[in-house]
Amino acid sequence: MNIAIASGKGGTGKTTVAVNLALALEDVQLFDCDVEEPNCNLFLGFELEPVEEVTCLVPEINPDKCTLCEKCADFCKYNALAALPNKIMFFPSLCHGCGGCSLVCPAGAIEEKLRSIGRIEKASSQTSLKFLRGILNIGEAMATPVIRSLQRHLDESRPVIFDSPPGTACPVLAVMGCADYCVLVTESTPFGFHDFLLALEATRALNVPVGVVLNRDGLGDSRVEEFCRAEGIPILLRIPNDRMIARLYSEGIPFVKEMPDWKEKFEDMFETIKALVCKSTGVQ
Amino acid sequence: MKICISAFGKDPDSEVDPQFGRCNYFVIIDPDIGSVTSIKNPGSEASGGAGIRAAEAIAGSGVDTLLTGSVGLNSFSILSEAGIEIHSGIRGTVSFALREYQSGKLSLLESPNASTHIGMRKS
Known part of the structure; x- marks a missing residue:
């Protein structure tokens, strides 16, 4: 319960x-x-001890593969990606980790990486x-x-x-x-x-x-x-x-x-x- | 040189809006050739990351200078990356703000001067 x-x-x-x-x-x-x-x-x-780290998947953009098509930034409803004329900028704190940007990227320029956002702790077993x-x-x-x-x-x-x-x-x-x-x-x-x-x-x-x-x-x-x-x-x-x-x-x-x-x-x-x-x- | 001013309306007689990320329009003036255009701020109705959308739009429109009031951390980093000079302290109408800029009355902004979500407090 x-x-x-x-x-x-x-x-x-x-x-x-x-x-x-x-x-x-x-x-x-x-x-x-x-x-x-x-x-x-x-x-x-x-007394508390760490149990695990909480992570979120965030995009990492490979500038050599990125064609600046802007599809990733258009897709992101949380506005975590900004398409500038010469690069894509990423704002991690706005990313919800949905992975949509990497799916819509036609150039395969986006890889997802783990980013720590918090942790879990527990009381010691005594x-x-x-x-x-x-x-x-x-x-x-x-x-x-x-x-x-x-x-x-x-x-x-x-x-x-x-x-x-x-x-x-x-x-x-x-x-x-x-x-x-x-x-x-x-x-x-x-x-x-x-x-x-x-x-x-x-x-x-x-x-x-x-x-x-x-x-x-x-x-x-x-x-x-x-x-x-x-x-x-x-x-x-x-x-x-x-x-x-x-x-x-x-x-x-x-x-x-x-x-x-x-x-x-x-x-x-x-x-x-x-x-x-x-x-x-x-x-x- | 293209100068962009955050405003409530689309033309030089509109009132300026000092809140960069959540303003309605950006009026873009090129005094050298006398052109006036405007773009709707895509950030005005964003649920979050308004400043990012606004700065992205400005960067994409080839603006050299932005005249506004307050700029947050995220938008500031985009505008800096795009090499856009920011001057703050606008008031009155768009054309008045432009004249104040041209006579050197608006100060150059060298760091963000707003915390996030400040534009949400608009009444």
């Missing part, structure tokens, strides 16, 4: 929920898919929690291939929790699209509600069942709650706007470790999610 922890807005508490949920359970995996800013390990403090994360190299734009590489390390026999990137762009869809259930973490503020609706729309487009965690509960108003009641969306957990929780967070300590009654709340939430997934897939 794959559970994605997502949100529209950034900073609503995705990592907090993902880390605390993972630590409250036995025998689960935690994958930090927010590859542009993987923060889970700030709270876990695990840790009780199986933890992996992806990292997108600084300056790179394409997070999705890193997330896809990370997801290939899934152990299908155990539940996995994905800490998703914020927003509703391609990287988020790559995470939600791979999930059996999506937990949307939000706060009941105008901004939080607005972006929650965007994220909800994304889960509906992907047909992923969804539940809500209300973070900083007590802050703002009741708009998220009223909306969820009207739409029949379960509120799985409320994390109060609590000084102790905030203090532990600021010290990089997952609050389930210091506040044992929360372990049970996260376990309950997991059981609820399990039941909801079974219901939605028709498994008893």
